[in-house]
Amino acid sequence: MGIDLEELYKDLHAHPELSFQEVRTAGIVAGHLDGLGFQVHRNIGKTGVAGVLRNGEGPVVMLRADMDALPVKEATGLDYASTAMGVDHQGLEVPVMHACGHDVHVTCLIGAVEELVRTQQDWHGTLIAIFQPAEEFGGGADTMVKDGLYDRIPKPEVVLGQHVAPVPAGWFGLRSGVAMASADSLNITLHGRGGHGSRPETTVDPVLMAAAATIRLQGVVAREIAASDSAVVTVGQLHAGTKNNIIPETATLGLSIRSFSEPTREKVLAAVERIVRSEAAASGAAREPDFNYEERFPLTVNDDAAAQRVDAAFREKFGAGQVIDPGPVSGSEDVGMLATAAGAPLVFWFLGGIEPHYAKEFAESGRLPEDVPSNHSPYFAPVIQPTLTLGTEALVTAAREFLA
Amino acid sequence: MGIDLEELYKDLHAHPELSFQEVRTAGIVAGHLDGLGFQVHRNIGKTGVAGVLRNGEGPVVMLRADMDALPVKEATGLDYASTAMGVDHQGLEVPVMHACGHDVHVTCLIGAVEELVRTQQDWHGTLIAIFQPAEEFGGGADTMVKDGLYDRIPKPEVVLGQHVAPVPAGWFGLRSGVAMASADSLNITLHGRGGHGSRPETTVDPVLMAAAATIRLQGVVAREIAASDSAVVTVGQLHAGTKNNIIPETATLGLSIRSFSEPTREKVLAAVERIVRSEAAASGAAREPDFNYEERFPLTVNDDAAAQRVDAAFREKFGAGQVIDPGPVSGSEDVGMLATAAGAPLVFWFLGGIEPHYAKEFAESGRLPEDVPSNHSPYFAPVIQPTLTLGTEALVTAAREFLA
Amino acid sequence: MGIDLEELYKDLHAHPELSFQEVRTAGIVAGHLDGLGFQVHRNIGKTGVAGVLRNGEGPVVMLRADMDALPVKEATGLDYASTAMGVDHQGLEVPVMHACGHDVHVTCLIGAVEELVRTQQDWHGTLIAIFQPAEEFGGGADTMVKDGLYDRIPKPEVVLGQHVAPVPAGWFGLRSGVAMASADSLNITLHGRGGHGSRPETTVDPVLMAAAATIRLQGVVAREIAASDSAVVTVGQLHAGTKNNIIPETATLGLSIRSFSEPTREKVLAAVERIVRSEAAASGAAREPDFNYEERFPLTVNDDAAAQRVDAAFREKFGAGQVIDPGPVSGSEDVGMLATAAGAPLVFWFLGGIEPHYAKEFAESGRLPEDVPSNHSPYFAPVIQPTLTLGTEALVTAAREFLA
C-alpha cells in the first residue's frame, strides 16, 4: 500500500507556500489524513490542519509538522526545484522556496501516521497529527491555539516534533532542557530628512544612519555578552531609497535576535534600542526611531523525563552513537506553544538531512565543511534518503514510546 | 487669450510621470504648441516633444524644459499634491511626485512660447521649444539626440534653459563656465553567502558588508578630496534581505557621485571601487562585487560670452541685485548634451522658487533655514508666484537677447 | 606566632611591581619561606621564587601564586591604595596597581604554607611553594621552566593554584576539564602615509584605518563564531599620532584574543588578519600591516580526577552550596605550563573576593550588579575578609587532600 513519500516530498518542494498561505499543502495533508481514517479539522489558525485518530483507551500523543516556506529564490539546481512566486505580507511579489525543510517535516509526518495506522493493532490511545501554518512568520502555533485548537481536539499528554538540520543523515540531535533559543523579530524605522543626492548638507542621511547602526550593533554580541553566555543579533533586512540620486526620508532595519535566557534577552533588546537611538542622534535626526516588535518565539525547552524516554528509544532504534546532544541551538521554534497551551511536556529533536558521506568528517570533528548550505540558504537541499525514512521512523518511534 | 499657467502647473503637479513615461505631459505640451502655430514633432526620444516656430530670418534659439518626475511619495500636504503611482524601471510600483520642479519648467516654457508668439512682430528668427523626457534617469537628452533630433529640426545657435532652485523667488543664479557637476550613477551588488539568521557563522553577511562599505565610503570625500576641490558620494539606495531571520545572499548599493573635473571624477570612482572591493574582502566574500555604471551626466558648462549676454539682460530686467553667481552647483543636468550635439553655446540658470519672505535672510547670510525643503525632498513645494511669472519672463528675456 | 596576613596584604597592595620586576615582593616571600624552614631558590625565571619543604616520604604537592601587578592607575580610594609608578617594557613610566589580585594570591599562599608548617606533624610528603613572576605579561611560568625550575626542585605530582574572582567571598568556582581560555596577544602596526592635518588628500590616514579595523573586528565574534561556541576579541590598545594637526605614518593596535578550542582559535586569528589587511587595502595603504604575536597563554585544563578530589574536599570544608561550576572562563592563565612541564595534573580554582552582602543576589541570579568592578579595573578591590582566610584555607585543604 502506501503513499510514495519521495514523490510527495518532491511535489511539496516544488510547490512551496508562504506563511498562512499553505492552502495547497493543507489540502494535500488533509486528504491523506482523511484517507487514513482520521477525523480532520481544517482551517484552524487560518490554514492549519489537525487530524485525530482514536484507537482505544490510552495516552493522547501529538505529532506536529510545520508547513510554510520562505521568500527565498531557490538556487539548488534540483530538477524538482521551486520556481514559485508568492505575495508576502507587505504585498510584494517574491520567490518562494522550502529553504527550511518544512517539506521534509510534512512528508515524514504523513509517512509516520500512515505507518501508525498500518500498525494500529499494536498500540492504544489517541494520535493527533498537527500540520501547523506559519512557523516562520506570524506565529502559526499561537494562532492555532487562539483559534480554539484545544476546544476542537483533545489536549495531548505529550507533544513531539522534529526539524531537519545540517547534520549528516543518520544522526539525531536531542537534549533535555533548553533546546532552542528564544527569538525576537524587530522592525526599526529610522527617520532622516530627504533631499537631492548632490546636496547632502540639506538632509539627514538615513542610509548612513542605518549603516552606522548596523555596524555598531555588532558590538552587542562582541562586547556586551559574556563568553559564557550567547546571543545572536542579525540584521536580516536593510532597505532605504528609491533612486540613486535621492537621499530618502527613512531607512528600515529588520532584526532577528536570539538569546537563551530572559535576562540576556532583555539586556540585548535594551542594547539594540540604545545603539539605534544613539546613531539616530549622531546623525542629528529630528525624530526618534520607531521600534516595532513582531512575532516572538519563546525558548524551546524539552521536558527532562520525556526527552530521556525518547532519547533511550532512539538509541535503541538507531544506535547509541547516532544520537548526540547538540547543545542549545540558536534557531527558534514555536512548537513549544502547542505544549505550553496544553500543559504537556515537549520533546523536539533534530533530524540529520545532509549527504551521509560527510558522516566520517562530522563524527571526528563535530563540524561540517563551511560550504555545506544550512537552513534558509537558497542552496539548502536535504538529501532525500535516508532522511525521509529516518524522519518517519523517528516520529513513529517517539510516538510508540508514549502510546500504550 | 491665454493659458492659465497656475492651473496648468497644478494639473502637471498632480499628474507626475516617471522618466520616459511622460505621455500625458507630452500630449498637453504638444497640444499647446500646436495651438500656438508651432510645427510639432512628437515621440522624439520616446516621449520627447520638439516645437519649431519659424518667424522670418534670424537666429535659431532653443528653449528647453524637462518633463519627468521622481519616485517620491509626496508629503507636502498641498491640495494639488500628487497621489500618483507609477511603475519604475525595475517593475516596482512606486509613488510619483514632481519633487524636482520639472512641472515649473514645463509651465514656464509654455508661458514663454505663448508670450513670444504674442509678440512675434518684435523679433525674427526660429524659435525651438524642447520638452525633454527623462532628465532624472535614463539620459533623455542623449536619447533625443540619438533618435535624430537634429535631423528633424534645425540646429540651434544657442541653447537656453533653467532649473527651479531652493533660493527665494525673485533671485536668479547664473555663472560662466562650470555651472553644474558631472554625475555618475553606480549600482553595486555585494555577494555574501546566505543562511539562517540564527547561524551567522555559516554565512558571509552581506548586510554587514554593505553597511561597512557605506560607512567607509564617507572617507572618500572626507579624506581623499582636497578642501580646494569638491565631490559628493551619496549612497541613495541600500537594499538587502527579504525576512528578518534570513541572512540574504546579496546586498545592493545605489550610488550617485558628483565631481567638477575629470581627474577628480576618476579619483573618486577608483576610491569607491577600492573601498567596496576591500570591504567585500574584509567579510571574506568568495566573489567580487559587481559594479554597473548607469547613466552619466556630463559637466554643465555655460559659454562665457553667451552667459554674459544673458546675465546683462537679466540684470536689466530683474535688477542687478537679483542675479547672483551660485558657484559650481553639485547637481547635474543633461541639457548640455543638446548644446554639445549642436555645437552651440549653452546658457543654463537657476530660478528661485522659495517663498519670498526668506529674501531678507537669504540676502544677508546667503543661506536659507535648514528646514526649507530642497529638490528631491517629499516636501519640496515651490511657491507658485512669483515663480511662474519670473520663470516665464526669464525664458522670454533670454530668448529675446538672441532673437533678432 | 604568625604573620599578620592583613598587614602583609595591604603592604603588597600598596607596593605593586610590574612583570619581571617583582624584586620587593620576591624578597618578602623568600624571607617568609626562609623563616618557615623552606629551602629557598631565588631568581628562577628572573624574579621567581621556589620554596621546598621536605616532610618525610609522600607525594610532592605544588602550590602556586603569581606576584606581578598591572600598569593601571588605582582609583579605589582605599587607604592602602597604590600610588606606585613603574617603567613598562617599552620604557614608558606608568602607574602600577594590583588590579588583578595577585597580592591576594601571594598573601594566601604565605598563610597556607605557614599553616601547613604549623601542622606538619599531620601530613607527609614534599611541599613546594612557587611564587611566579610575570603571569600578566611575558610568560613567567614558561620562563621559570626554561630557567631550569625542575632541575632545581622535585617535579610535583599535582599543581594547585587559585585566582581571586568577582564572585562573593565565600564561594569557590571549580570545574573539570577546560577551565580557562587560551589567550593570544597580537600587536599590529598599520602603515599609512603621513602629512599635514589640513591636507588629508595627500596622505593615507592610519587613524581612520585603525578605527575602521577596530569597528570591523567586532564582526568576528558577532558574525563568525557560533552561538554554541565562544571567543573574545579585545582591542586593548590603539595608539596613533603625536599632534592633532599631523596625520601620522602609522597606527598600532594591541589585541587580546580568547578562545576555547584550537579550531576556533585558528578561525579567529585568520579572521582578524583578513579584516585588518582588508581595512588597510580599503584605505589604499601601500604597505601591508605587520602582525606580531606576543606571549600566548594555553588553555587551562583541570585534570578530571584531581579536580573531583578537590571539589569533594571543598564541599566538605566550605559547604556543598559554596562550590559552583563557573563554566569555561574567558580569562587565561599560564599556571598550566608548570603542570604540563612536570607531566602532573592541574587543579586551579576561583576564590570569591567580593563583599559577602552580594551573596543573596548572586545566589538567586548567578550575577553581580554591573557596577561591581572586575579584575583589571582601576576600581578592583577584593574585600579583605573573609577572602584572605578562605583563600588560605582553600590552599591548605587542597594540599592536604594530596599530602599523605
Next chain:
Amino acid sequence: MGIDLEELYKDLHAHPELSFQEVRTAGIVAGHLDGLGFQVHRNIGKTGVAGVLRNGEGPVVMLRADMDALPVKEATGLDYASTAMGVDHQGLEVPVMHACGHDVHVTCLIGAVEELVRTQQDWHGTLIAIFQPAEEFGGGADTMVKDGLYDRIPKPEVVLGQHVAPVPAGWFGLRSGVAMASADSLNITLHGRGGHGSRPETTVDPVLMAAAATIRLQGVVAREIAASDSAVVTVGQLHAGTKNNIIPETATLGLSIRSFSEPTREKVLAAVERIVRSEAAASGAAREPDFNYEERFPLTVNDDAAAQRVDAAFREKFGAGQVIDPGPVSGSEDVGMLATAAGAPLVFWFLGGIEPHYAKEFAESGRLPEDVPSNHSPYFAPVIQPTLTLGTEALVTAAREFLA
C-alpha cells in the same frame, strides 16, 4: 660678505626645536640681527626675537618668520637630516624634525634682512624682522603680542610673510582675501569603564567608542558640508590603553578642524560634539565626553590692496606666469594675529619648494604626483635651491614695495 644661507639652512634643519623651545635657533638669529646692526629684543613671548632697523623716515614694514619644528621622526635620508629628540608639552620624549619648513622661513628672512641692510641706501623707513616661536602649537604670535611686543617695537604698517609649500620651486602662490583656513584644535576624552580584556561584558569599551566616533566623524565633511563650501576634520591622535588584555577606562582623541567661514566653523564644531556625545551614548557610557579646545588659528585674510601691490611686484620680478592664485588653502597660520594686533594689513604668500623638474607637470595639471611629500610628512624635504634664493628675493621684493 655674507652669511652662507645653505649652511645656515642645513644647520637649522639638523637642529630642530619644538614650540617655545627654540632657544638655539633664537640665539642664532639674534646673533645675525645684532651683527647686521639691528636693535634686538630677545625672549618676547618666551623665545621670540624681534629686530628693528631704523633707516630714516618712512614706512614701518614687518617681515616675519616662524621658528619651531614638529614632533616627527625624520625619514628623508638626507645627510643633514635631524636625529634630534625633544620633550613635548606632555613630558614625553619625542623625535623632532623641521617637517613644516620653518627652517626655510628663518633662513630666507636672515638672507632678506642681510640684503636689505646691504642695499639700505636705496630705501627709507623702519624694517622689523620677527622670528616667532610656536606657530605649530601654543599660539606663538598671540604670546608675543600679549608679552608686549608692540610696547617694545613700533607698530608695523604692513606685515609680510611666507610659507614654503608643495609647489615646484619658482612658483609663488598669492591671493587677496581669505588665504588660509581657520583651525581649531580639540582634545576629547571619552569615558568608558575599564576591566579585564576577557570580560568585555563587565566594561564599557572606550576603544570601540573612540573608533566608532572616528569613523562617524567622517560624515561631517562627507555629508554636512556643501560641495560649494569646505572643511577638514582630522583625527590626528587617538590613544587608548596600556596593555592588550586590559580594557582601559578612557580613550583620547586629538582633532584638528579647518574651515573657511565662521558659520561653517560653528556648524562643524557642533556636529563633532553631537557625534562624539552620541557615540558615547551608543556605548552606554555613564559619563559624557570631555571637550577641551586648545589653541585656535584665525582665518588668514590678506588685505586686498596690499596683496595686489605684492602680486604686481612679484609678477614683475619673477614673471607673470610664476604667480598663481592657490585658492583658499586648508592650512592655518597665526601670522594674522601680528597684523590684527597692529591694525595693519597682512600679505602672506606661498613659496614653492619642490624640485623644479615637476614644473611642467604642475603647469599642465595644477597637481603634483601623489608621492611628493607635503608639509608635516616625515619625508618632507624642500629642495634647497632655488628655494632659498627665491624665498629671500620674495621677502626683499615685497618689503621694497612698501619701503620708500
